[in-house]
Amino acid sequence: MTTKFKFLLLFLLVVQLTKAQDQDAVLLTVDGETIMTSEFLRVYNKNLDLVKDESQKDIDSYLKLFTEYQLKLKEAKRLKLDEDPKYQREFLSYKKQLTKNYLSENKVTEDLVKEAYERNSYDINASHVLVRLDESVKDTTNVYDKISSLRERVLNEGFDKVKADAHDGTTIFVEDLGYFSAFKMVYDFESAAYNTPVGEVSEPFRTQFGYHVVKVNDKRPSRGTITAAHIMVGLNQKDSLLVPEERINEIYKKLSQGESFDALAKQFSDDKSSAKNGGTLSPFKSGQLSSVKFEDDAFGLVNDGEFSEPFLTDYGWHIVKRISLKPIKSYDELKPTLEARVKRDSRSKLINQAMVEELKGRYDIGYNEEAKSYFESIITDEYFSRSWRLPDSFEKDEVIFSINQRDFTYNEFGRHIMAAQRTYANKARPASEVVEKEYESFFESSILKYREDNLEMENQEFANILKEYRDGLLLFDLMEKEIWNKAAKDSVGLENYYEKNKTKYQWQERVDFVMASSADEDIATKVFKLMKRGKSQEEIENALNNDKEQNVIFTKGVYNTNDNRLPSDFNAKKGVSGVYNHNEAFHVINVNEILPAGTKSLKEAKGMVINDYQNEIETNWVNSLYDRFSIEVNKDALNAVKQLINN
Structure with missing residues (x-):
């Protein structure tokens, strides 16, 4: 029997058990509360692909985890954490957000998703004028006249002149917005921008912020999704020898000399999450990153493999290389993501109006x-x-x-x-x-509220998700109260635990060193000889580097001997080493001091000690829950579950 068929069989069984309670069986009873086989199978099947520990896929092991989960819920309710106002506010806030995803009308939703896809295929460059107005204000004559007057000025005098004269940043905003696409602005503003031809100024329109006019400067096809790599030199360095701008220019010289981008990123990039992959970043599209400068420089590269000159962002100095550029995905590929965003967006008002009509026919x-x-x-x-x-x-x-x-x-x-x-x-x-207007308003809010109040009864998927969040939030509060805060605040207990277990917390051997790196083995050999003669870094750089060629780069610091900057065959001993081949380059290392392995102090190991102490507290606490609450397992039902899963 194939895995796919077994999962299908399991799914069908869960559906059948859910629909027919007389075919379901009690699997577990915790302090008098029964949990059905179908509920256990639903949770097991849902989490199966998320479990990395193979032992947790074993039914007995998973039942133990499931049982302890139920015990913790019992304890949380015994402590009345579910009655805490903070918990109730947080849960109701989540419920309100989740409910929005289920209160929709499919036809209108589909039309809005298609519209969003079309708009997402283009970027709009726009400027706007806004006259602020509170959303609740109904008498808008003065504000409308003001925005109309400003629109005439934009048409006659030009946007820049109006911006210089009228923008006050409080009640009147005259701003360049740059490029944006769908979902970057409120829906009414987005619609006005996409419906205004390039070079023209829209008629006045209202959003929750006030009255606007928008001037569309450009409309271009989406720049697509780029995969890029970068080398970053952070602005805050622990290497006392390193000046960020000088270092990035040194690296740029080496790239221009034909050295490997991948190797230089691994050796010198301060973005450790990407450095190990040769600087490669997750794919991104325009407007997705927090740095417009980085995006523009990346998308500005014309060919795959091309890299930029050094440039500065808020995060540091960068060199970015284009790996590949893909156009926008197809509608079918993007539909699930767009649908979720439409339901969270102000477009949902249109969906609600359609939902009312649908509910009138259902109820x-x-x-x-x-x-x-x-x-x-x-x-x-x-x-x-x-x-x-x-x-x-x-x-x-x-x-x-x-x-x-x-x-x-x-x-x-x-x-x-x-x-x-x-x-x-x-x-x-x-x-x-x-009466007519307010009756319609009252009826609409009443029928939507009725749907919302009864959604948990009408929609099983919604009920399951809500239960998981309700229980998860409750357990978080319980663990914070009973485990995490106790471990962090119990200084005496923490110190006692450390003293009993200090052999677990050890420093690896470390080295304090200066390392010279070059892509040329002959240059590295020259460095080795100069270091052996006691030459300083400045003397070596003056001898081997010049305005046109960056032949050697120095790094200094204290690192574990297994740090990825160091060669895997590095022999940690004081003095100048031989020439090592590592990360597609050659390195000479001068070890100033070897810091031996040894026991970390409580201060140095505090994070790990707290984590381990928490685990010990939790183990003892869970054992006490087994003593406090009664547990009964239906062996026949458990055997039936095992037979089903293992067939």
Whole structure:
């Protein structure tokens, strides 16, 4: 039986067990609470590919982990951590974010995803004028007139002139935005930019920030995704001999002489995460990195294998090499990512409107046909001066509409319409218009809220994800309280643990050295001879380097003898070594001092000691949970699970 078929069989079984409780069996009982076989299989199957320790794929081993997880949940609830206001706020915040991903209407979502893909295929270069306006302000006449006037000035005088005269950085912003694509701006702004032809200025439009006009300067196809490598020399160096700008120029000389980018990155780049791979970075596209300068220099390279001149960013000095450049991915490849972003974006308002229509067809909805006329009859002119109150005879218990078995009352709509009167201050209009508008608003919010409140019952996937987060957040708080904080704050216990286990915390042998590196073995041999004669670094550099050629580079520091800067066959002894071949270059090492292996002090090993002490505390604590709570395993159900997994 193939692995694929076994997983398919497992999936089908889980589905069947979930749908038919009479075919499910209790696998585990923890302090009276039962956990079904289907739940265990769901979690096991979900986590199977994430588990790197093969022993955890064994059912008995995984059941032990699963049981301890349940014990910790029991302890968290015993301590009432789930009632803590901070926990509840964090959980509800996550639930609100997760819910947005499930409250959508597929057709509208698909249209927005296609639009996002089309826009993502182009970069827009734009400038804009913004007159700030609070989103709640309804009287916008003055602000609209101001933005219209500024638009006329841009058309007649030019953007730069208006920027110099009008920008104050507080209420009026006149800014160059550079290049951007989909999702970089709020949706209304993005739409205005993409719908404005190059060279033209849009009509005024409103976002949550105020009124804008946007001037589109350029529209170009997406620059795609680049794979690049870089050599970085950081601005803060522990090597006292190294001046960052001088070092990057030395490296650039060596590259220009034809030396290997890969080898120089491995030996000299301060970006350790990429240096071991010859400086290669993860692929990125325009706007993805935090440094525009780095992106522009990388995308500015014309051919694969071409490298830039040294340039400076906030992180240090760089030389970047283009490895490959790929155009934007196909729609099918990008669709899942774009869909997730659309649902998080302000585009979700459009999705919500479509969702309301879909829910109207799904739910059993009853309307009170007399409700609107009743509310029209009780609204008076006081409503428009914000002094209106519900009458004493208000029929608060009447039902305005129902969704499934949930009745929404006059009292709920009454509170809504009371709160809404602030938006109608000094704007008298027929009561029927107010009631119609606010009724639609109240109905939309009510049906979406009903869907949200019942989503956990209606959508099993949502319920599973929410449970995992609820439990995970609870366990984090529990571990922080019972384990992590105790280990970090228990200085006496920490010191006692260190004294009993100090042999675990050892320094490897280290060397304090100066190393000269060259791509030319003959040059390295000359360095060796000069070092042997006691020549200084400055004397050697003056003898072997010149304005046109960088033949040797020096490095100084204290490193473990197995550091990747040092040759694997390096023989740690005081004095000048022979010539080593390492990282496609030749090196001569002058060892000033050998620092022998030995026991680290508690201060030096504190991070590791705290981690190990935490593990000891946790082991003892988990054992106490086994004593506190009763555990029963259904052997028959467990054997059935084993038979299923192993077949």
